[in-house]
Structure formats: C-alpha cells, structure tokens
Amino acid sequence: MPPAIKYLFDFLDDAAKQHNITDPEVAYTWKCNSLLLRFWVNIIKNPDFVFDIHKTAIVDSCLSVVAQCFNDICSTTDQNSSKDSQSLKSLFAKDIPVFKKSVSTYFEDIQRMPAVSDQDLNVFLAEMSKMSTNNFTKENALVELYSYVQKYSNEINESLEAESLTEAQEFPERQDNVITNTTVPSNV
Numbered sequence: 001m002p003p004a005i006k007y008l009f010d011f012l013d014d015a016a017k018q019h020n021i022t023d024p025e026v027a028y029t030w031k032c033n034s035l036l037l038r039f040w041v042n043i044i045k046n047p048d049f050v051f052d053i054h055k056t057a058i059v060d061s062c063l064s065v066v067a068q069c070f071n072d073i074c075s076t077t078d079q080n081s082s083k084d085s086q087s088l089k090s091l092f093a094k095d096i097p098v099f100k101k102s103v104s105t106y107f108e109d110i111q112r113m114p115a116v117s118d119q120d121l122n123v124f125l126a127e128m129s130k131m132s133t134n135n136f137t138k139e140n141a142l143v144e145l146y147s148y149v150q151k152y153s154n155e156i157n158e159s160l161e162a163e164s165l166t167e168a169q170e171f172p173e174r175q176d177n178v179i180t181n182t183t184v185p186s187n188v
Contacts, residue, residue: 003116003124008034009107010115025076031073031107041070065091073099150179 009031016027045067048055067108069092092099116124149156151177160171 001113003121005035006110007121009110013111028104028107029074029076032103034076035061036070036074036103041067044070053107069096069099072096073103146182147180149175153179 012027012030012034015021016030021027043050045063046055047053047063072092073096156175160175
C-alpha cells in the first residue's frame with residue numbers, strides 16, 4: 001500500500017472527526033471520490049489521458065459500462081435492478097454487492113495500518129521523485145512538444161494564419177522552419 005493513500009485516508013478520517021461528522025458514509029464517500037471515482041474511473045474511462053491510444057466508440061461504450069460499475073460499487077445506496085433497468089446496470093448487478101464488500105474491506109484494512117508520519121510521507125515522495133527524474137527532463141518535454149506540433153502542424157498553422165497578430169509575426173512560417181530543420185535525438 002503506498003503511504004500516500006494511507007496518509008490521505010487518515011487525513012479524511014481526521015477531517016470528519018474535526019468537523020463532528022459522525023456518519024461513516026461521509027468519510028467512505030470521500031475515500032471513494034478521492035481514489036476510486038476521481039482517479040481510477042477517470043483513467044479507466046479515459047485511457048487516452050495516460051496512454052497514446054485512440055479510443056473507438058465501441059471501446060468508449062465498454063469502458064463506460066465499467067466506469068458505471070465503479071460508480072455503483074461506490075454508491076452508499078443499493079442499486080436495485082429490475083427487468084426495466086438499463087442493460088449495463090443489470091450486467092454487473094449480481095457482482096456489485098461482492099465488489100462493495102471488497103471496497104469496504106480494502107478501506108478497513110487501510111484504516112488498521114499504522115499511521116504514516118509526515119516524515120515518512122516525505123521520504124516516500126522523495127523516492128518516487130528520484131525514480132522519475134530521468135523520465136521528466138526538459139529534453140523529453142521538448143521532444144513531446146515537437147511530436148505534437150509535427151503531428152498537428154496543419155491545424156496549428158490554420159489557427160495561426162487565422163490570427164492577424166500571429167500572421168504578422170510570421171508564426172506559421174517559423175513553425176514550418178522548426179519542423180523542417182529539427183532533428184530529434186534518438187536517445188531522448
């Protein structure tokens with residue numbers, strides 16, 4: 001378990017206590033929103049945010065079903081399905097209670113873990129930062145920007161040409177020169 005998740009969940013539990021919130025569903029909802037719904041559902045529903053892929057309409061529909069399943073799992077109310085329910089609701093209807101129990105068990109397991117100190121969290125985050133140092137360099141960022149500009153050069157030029165200020169400063173021609181005269185190192 002990443003210490004950041006334990007730290008966040010303890011923070012949410014402490015916030016509930018500090019504000020005299022005694023309904024356990026509130027902290028449960030905060031935890032679901034912070035990790036499962038806002039993070040995982042977003043990645044599941046939008047894999048193109050993380051990976052360089054094209055998402056077809058069929059794949060989008062399938063991912064929407066999985067995302068809806070996550071929403072139903074995190075709901076504190078029971079989602080009763082009937083023969084008139086949407087097919088995506090009834091697809092996972094018998095599995096939702098099992099998944100809900102798994103989420104509750106996961107949250108309880110995290111709650112039983114020893115607290116993470118500020119110092120331990122800072123050490124963990126520093127280690128994560130060091131592991132990523134070579135991945136996030138100025139050169140890599142420039143290569144990614146170059147790839148984007150090269151891929152969408154026609155659309156960018158059309159937008160630049162539509163603006164009188166950028167046209168007067170010859171931005172479209174400058175962009176073409178950059179694309180034409182730039183070589184990207186293979187080791188970046």
